[in-house]
Amino acid sequence: MFESFANTAEMSRSEWLDVRRSGIGGSDAAVILGFNKWKSPFQLYLEKTGDYKEEPDNEFIYWGNVLEDVVAKEFQERTGKKVRKKNQMLRHKEHQFMTANLDRVVVGEKAFLECKTTSAYKTDDWEGDEIPAAYLCQVQHYMAVTGFEKAYIAVLIGGNKFVWKEIERDEELIQIMIEREKYFWENHVLAKVPPEIDGSDAAVEFISKRYTENPDEVVMLDTDKEKIIDALENVKAEIKGLEELEKKYTNQLKMSLETASEGVTENYRLTYKTINQNRIDSKLLREELPNIFKKYTKQSSYRKFGYKKVN
Numbered sequence: 001m002f003e004s005f006a007n008t009a010e011m012s013r014s015e016w017l018d019v020r021r022s023g024i025g026g027s028d029a030a031v032i033l034g035f036n037k038w039k040s041p042f043q044l045y046l047e048k049t050g051d052y053k054e055e056p057d058n059e060f061i062y063w064g065n066v067l068e069d070v071v072a073k074e075f076q077e078r079t080g081k082k083v084r085k086k087n088q089m090l091r092h093k094e095h096q097f098m099t100a101n102l103d104r105v106v107v108g109e110k111a112f113l114e115c116k117t118t119s120a121y122k123t124d125d126w127e128g129d130e131i132p133a134a135y136l137c138q139v140q141h142y143m144a145v146t147g148f149e150k151a152y153i154a155v156l157i158g159g160n161k162f163v164w165k166e167i168e169r170d171e172e173l174i175q176i177m178i179e180r181e182k183y184f185w186e187n188h189v190l191a192k193v194p195p196e197i198d199g200s201d202a203a204v205e206f207i208s209k210r211y212t213e214n215p216d217e218v219v220m221l222d223t224d225k226e227k228i229i230d231a232l233e234n235v236k237a238e239i240k241g242l243e244e245l246e247k248k249y250t251n252q253l254k255m256s257l258e259t260a261s262e263g264v265t266e267n268y269r270l271t272y273k274t275i276n277q278n279r280i281d282s283k284l285l286r287e288e289l290p291n292i293f294k295k296y297t298k299q300s301s302y303r304k305f306g307y308k309k310v311n
Contacts, residue, residue: 002090002146008101009087013061016101017054019089021047023099024181026138032184033177035133041184041195043202048189051210052202064117067156071115072104074162075154082107092145095178097185100145110148114139120158131165137177139167144174213303229307 006019030036031044046052072083083104092098104113116135118125125132131153139151154164188195197203254272257263263270286293 002092002100004088005091005099006089007087008089020099020101021050023091023097024048024141024185025099025101026141027134029141029177029181030134030137032180033137035137040198040200040203041188042198043200044184045188045194046202046206049192051206067117068103068115071117071154071156071162072113074156075113075115075152075164078162078164079152081109081152083113086112090145095144095182098141098145098178098181100142102142102146106152109150110146111150111152112142112146112148114142114151114153116153116155118155118157120161123157123161126155126157126163129165131167136167140170140173141177141181143169144178208303211303 008016008019011019024032027036028044031039031041034041043052047054075081076083083106086102086105090100090102102112103115105111106113114135122132124130135153139153142148143151149169151167151169152164153167154162156162184195187193253263253270257270257272261271261273263272282293
């Protein structure tokens with residue numbers, strides 16, 4: 001059901017990300033189905049069209065890669081199964097936009113192993129038969145691409161708790177995923193039509209880079225935009241109310257500490273300490289050493305958004 005189209009053995013992460021843009025991978029599936037709270041369909045669209053670059057590496061990614069071997073080895077020790085690397089990017093033969101990059105394949109079975117590491121704060125997500133929805137989407141996507149009958153997922157939690165689980169192929173979910181992914185790929189990525197824009201950092205960056213100001217241009221907007229402005233006004237009012245409530249609660253807690261630098265409850269530890277900081281007085285520097293101030297001043301520009309009622 002699948003074919004190999006790229007060897008990943010010697011690829012850098014940047015090269016791997018470039019290849020990954022050519023289709024929809026396992027982690028992308030959760031985004032499209034709405035199960036990834038860290039990434040939106042709009043950001044995914046920008047990544048696939050090249051308008052936004054994923055972070056090539058960070059500490060989380062680095063240690064995830066380092067510990068993948070540890071997790072795979074422990075899985076073998078606990079289950080008696082043998083696994084091996086498959087250093088290839090795979091593609092669904094019929095649905096060419098669907099890709100898979102497996103951590104390990106299980107020897108002698110039509111199955112693969114997905115290796116994960118997570119924080120101790122996520123322990124509850126793995127209790128009993130629980131598997132985070134995003135990872136469930138990922139492994140079912142891989143089963144769709146490979147045609148495999150089942151998958152295993154192993155996770156190292158907090159560096160000291162190991163859990164592994166078997167996941168059966170879910171044909172109903174797979175068909176839903178194929179339909180949603182196909183729609184996203186054909187009607188958004190290939191058609192160059194973005195999904196609804198959101199408040200992600202990627203969306204902010206996209207707008208700031210794509211649209212530069214034309215001071216002489218004025219456009220007439222439809223009434224739907226007035227509805228958005230009204231909604232924005234309501235949100236700002238709610239935020240203002242919540243900020244005032246936050247200040248009230250904070251002040252109540254400060255008052256309870258009085259002159260003490262710390263306070264404790266059964267579940268919390270409060271601190272209220274003096275912090276000393278050294279800051280440059282830019283106003284005084286500009287007045288007394290204008291040449292120095294000018295030399296070390298860097299001009300930047302950005303578009304400031306605002307609105308006001310005219311009628």
